[in-house]
Amino acid sequence: MDAIFNSYTLQIITMCCINIIIVQGLNLISGITGQLSLGHAAFMSIGAYTVTLLMLDLNVPFWLALPLAGLIAGLAGFMLGVPILRLRGDYLAISTLGFGEIVRVLFLNSTTTHGALGISSIPHYTTPLISVILAIVGFIVMFNLTNCRFGLALRGIREDEIAAEMMGVNIAKYKMLAFAIGTGFAGIGGALYACQITFISPGDFAFTRSFEQLSMLVLGGTGSLLGVAAGVIILTVIPEVLRFATEYRMVMYGLALLIIMVFRPQGLFGNIRVNL
Amino acid sequence: MVIQQLLNGLTLGGIYALIALGYTMIYGIVKLINFAHGDVFMLGAFVGFYVAVHFSSNFIVVILVAMAFCMLLGLLIERTAYRPLRSPSASNLIGTVIMVGVIAAAAFLGRNGMNTLFTSAVFYEGLALIGVVIFLLAKGKIRVKHAGASGTSRINALITAIGMSIVLSNTVAIINGPQRVTFPPVLELGSWNVAGMNISGLQLFIITASLVLMFILYFIVHKTKAGMAMRAVSQNINAARLMGINPDKVIGFTFALGSALAAAAGVLVGVFYTVADPNMGSMYGLKAFVAAVFGGIGSLPGAMVGGFALGVAEVFGVAFIAPAFRDAIAFGILILVLIIKPTGIFGSNVKEKV
Numbered sequence: 054m055d056a057i058f059n060s061y062t063l064q065i066i067t068m069c070c071i072n073i074i075i076v077q078g079l080n081l082i083s084g085i086t087g088q089l090s091l092g093h094a095a096f097m098s099i100g101a102y103t104v105t106l107l108m109l110d111l112n113v114p115f116w117l118a119l120p121l122a123g124l125i126a127g128l129a130g131f132m133l134g135v136p137i138l139r140l141r142g143d144y145l146a147i148s149t150l151g152f153g154e155i156v157r158v159l160f161l162n163s164t165t166t167h168g169a170l171g172i173s174s175i176p177h178y179t180t181p182l183i184s185v186i187l188a189i190v191g192f193i194v195m196f197n198l199t200n201c202r203f204g205l206a207l208r209g210i211r212e213d214e215i216a217a218e219m220m221g222v223n224i225a226k227y228k229m230l231a232f233a234i235g236t237g238f239a240g241i242g243g244a245l246y247a248c249q250i251t252f253i254s255p256g257d258f259a260f261t262r263s264f265e266q267l268s269m270l271v272l273g274g275t276g277s278l279l280g281v282a283a284g285v286i287i288l289t290v291i292p293e294v295l296r297f298a299t300e301y302r303m304v305m306y307g308l309a310l311l312i313i314m315v316f317r318p319q320g321l322f323g324n325i326r327v328n329l
Numbered sequence: 330m331v332i333q334q335l336l337n338g339l340t341l342g343g344i345y346a347l348i349a350l351g352y353t354m355i356y357g358i359v360k361l362i363n364f365a366h367g368d369v370f371m372l373g374a375f376v377g378f379y380v381a382v383h384f385s386s387n388f389i390v391v392i393l394v395a396m397a398f399c400m401l402l403g404l405l406i407e408r409t410a411y412r413p414l415r416s417p418s419a420s421n422l423i424g425t426v427i428m429v430g431v432i433a434a435a436a437f438l439g440r441n442g443m444n445t446l447f448t449s450a451v452f453y454e455g456l457a458l459i460g461v462v463i464f465l466l467a468k469g470k471i472r473v474k475h476a477g478a479s480g481t482s483r484i485n486a487l488i489t490a491i492g493m494s495i496v497l498s499n500t501v502a503i504i505n506g507p508q509r510v511t512f513p514p515v516l517e518l519g520s521w522n523v524a525g526m527n528i529s530g531l532q533l534f535i536i537t538a539s540l541v542l543m544f545i546l547y548f549i550v551h552k553t554k555a556g557m558a559m560r561a562v563s564q565n566i567n568a569a570r571l572m573g574i575n576p577d578k579v580i581g582f583t584f585a586l587g588s589a590l591a592a593a594a595g596v597l598v599g600v601f602y603t604v605a606d607p608n609m610g611s612m613y614g615l616k617a618f619v620a621a622v623f624g625g626i627g628s629l630p631g632a633m634v635g636g637f638a639l640g641v642a643e644v645f646g647v648a649f650i651a652p653a654f655r656d657a658i659a660f661g662i663l664i665l666v667l668i669i670k671p672t673g674i675f676g677s678n679v680k681e682k683v
Contacts (some may be wrong), residue, residue, distance in 0.1 A: 140671055143626070144667055148667050150615070155657045158653075158657035159657070261611075264364075264491045267487075268492075300503050303499040304432065304433070307499065309492075312429060314492065315422065315489065318417075
């Protein structure tokens with residue numbers, strides 16, 4: 054047992070669980086509701102900075118700061134959603150990407166967040182057990198959300214907005230709710246990430262991370278909860294396995310992404326497509 | 330001061346516009362945000378650098394070689410990464426497998442030299458694996474199912490483009506090393522002092538060169554048969570096919586054209602800012618894409634106007650408002666424009682049919 058669960062593998066498991074929470078949120082937005090978001094890392098960073106600043110500057114206990122991080126990230130998502138969820142497809146994608154970069158630049162230039170230096174010595178609260186439990190809780194919440202009337206309405210929006218509106222679905226409201234909940238998940242994941250790595254800087258939350266999260270989602274299969282878990286685990290483990298080939302790691306990662314997309318376009322566990 | 334900054338803005342804008350044209354053309358035809366385009370631009374700069382250092386310091390030679398190289402690269406990327414997503418036939422998939430093998434070998438070779446390649450076991454193992462996969466594909470043992478009637482969804486192409494972008498920038502980072510390179514002076518045009526302003530000949534040259542390239546592109550798209558085919562495919566790919574146009578060829582041609590323009594922009598950036606680094610593609614690429622959306626994606630004049638407008642706005646923002654917010658300015662403008670006019674400046678308003 055000890056040979057398998059050493060501190061290194063436990064760390065990977067923790068990262069997998071954190072990423073599962075975050076990508077579950079992205080799945081609700083992009084997979085279930087079909088609103089492609091390329092700025093998910095921004096909400097992760099909002100959660101991470103919220104929890105860090107609350108704990109370090111205001112001495113808020115971790116268990117209060119964690120839900121607050123989710124709440125504030127969700128609120129930010131809601132507020133961003135008001136203007137930009139009117140946009141469709143690629144325009145929405147590119148404005149979420151733009152928003153992500155704006156958030157990064159704001160954190161980079163703010164004195165409270167120590168700019169590019171980042172914040173170090175964040176208390177290490179995220180244990181593997183906590184992350185596993187929260188990932189499972191998130192999984193159950195997401196499962197129930199997507200399998201009730203709410204989830205049905207979201208799927209309706211993905212398949213055909215006009216038809217959904219005809220059926221009496223309040224599109225603006227449901228899109229906004231999905232966006233707020235999804236970004237809230239990202240906030241909680243970001244908070245756990247900060248308390249796991251114990252160091253955050255704006256560079257950790259650049260658009261490349263949003264791309265990585267989207268890759269995890271599409272690789273596993275958009276819209277499928279099982280797919281999210283599979284995609285996250287594969288793309289978190291691949292770079293670790295390839296650690297022996299330090300320089301070639303990212304090239305192989307890119308090639309793996311490409312090969313999987315070409316040979317299994319629907320994702321590993323997906324049978325539903327996102328309509329852009 | 331204002332005119333000086335305007336000149337700086339137009340220089341940057343010309344570069345954005347050249348990259349944006351590639352984005353907008355490719356988007357107009359295959360509805361794909363080709364995230365690898367920024368890295369093609371970066372590769373153009375690096376090819377220019379290597380030509381300038383090792384072969385010729387003649388600017389014309391440098392830019393033409395870079396453009397020709399990236400043209401081929403663009404064709405290859407389209408052929409091996411995006412075409413299999415549109416039609417996953419065995420031959421297209423074999424192309425992908427070969428490309429993967431070649432890139433892996435190139436990355437390995439660039440770092441370790443030719444000698445180690447043939448003596449290492451990894452090379453022969455990889456070769457054997459690729460051989461087996463190609464054999465299975467050719468025999469029809471491995472098949473890829475279409476995800477739907479209209480081919481795979483566009484989000485797959487998006488992820489493929491992201492993968493391609495990672496591959497390109499990291500291959501260059503392996504071969505060259507992750508450090509930035511300094512361009513040798515291949516083009517020296519001096520500068521003049523007019524009414525207290527420093528007008529550099531290079532800036533004027535870059536603005537002129539980008540305008541000339543845009544004019545050539547406009548001529549190709551609107552006055553030649555190949556351009557007509559491009560416009561036809563972008564309007565309706567199936568109708569174009571019925572008219573005897575081969576969409577695959579047209580798409581390849583579009584990628585080649587866009588990549589050549591990106592390479593030209595890369596060399597111009599290298600010459601003007603004198604540095605190039607393997608990671609510069611993503612930021613320039615994203616901003617150029619913003620420019621394309623700003624002008625109305627799919628529209629050539631839109632990309633030009635959007636590029637220049639974005640360059641000027643960015644330089645003015647840096648000079649007069651907040652220097653630290655350089656990267657936020659472009660995206661802030663983008664979000665504002667999209668909220669006010671979601672289709673961009675020149676974008677056509679498509680009525681949604683039920």
